[in-house]
Amino acid sequence: MRYLSFDHFFTVLGNKQRVKILQLLDRHGPMSVMSIAKRLQAEQSAVSHSLRQLLACHFVVVNQSGKERIYAINEDTVRPIFDLIEQHVKKNCAKDCGHWQ
């Protein structure tokens, strides 16, 4: 993986699947890799790769539970960052993109 520079944290957030994973973990709480994959209709391997990057940036944390590894969002920091972007969009980009979900 690439070196952990300032812009890299944004790069990791700049991907639909990784954002979806974070949003899912935020809404649903801690989940295993397979549960995430099923819920997002994504490949186990793809999800694992994504989680690896999110973990490297500490956007998620992980705990072993039997054979499963349970991933959870780092609420303290990820949620505020998402909120800021949402505010920014509402304030500045309302007409450009008022509608993703």
Add this chain to the structure above:
Amino acid sequence: MRYLSFDHFFTVLGNKQRVKILQLLDRHGPMSVMSIAKRLQAEQSAVSHSLRQLLACHFVVVNQSGKERIYAINEDTVRPIFDLIEQHVKKNCAKDCGHWQ
């Protein structure tokens, strides 16, 4: 340019040159394209392309002044976002990457 989705805002921030431009504008105040290019030792064209993306996301604003176009950072939102990432890094990634600038 790509469609303006949530993750896209992060994608635009996930690039060294664009981050440098924002940091420069933040420290130095409003600047013309050429001044930015000179200061960062980058091509005029490259800077212009970068500014276009930053502008589309409303991370910067622009004003015409004679032949020049003066770009300024959107302080209200960009600075807080950068601050949040910095806090996040200090709090969670201190040992991984304590040192970019």
Add this chain to the structure above:
DNA sequence: TGTTCATATGAGGTATTTATCATTTGACCA
């Protein structure tokens, strides 16, 4: 130890981004 299930890893092709060059547009003023 051997089997099973969950997750991680590595390699590959494909897609997306980036940087650069040449050219165009646009503002200003003689």
Add this chain to the structure above:
DNA sequence: TGGTCAAATGATAAATACCTCATATGAACA
């Protein structure tokens, strides 16, 4: 209008990132 300077645009090659497949690791338990 023609010249000049600043900035924007478009096309393209090069660099990165992404997704998928096949395979490896690792935990649990008989």
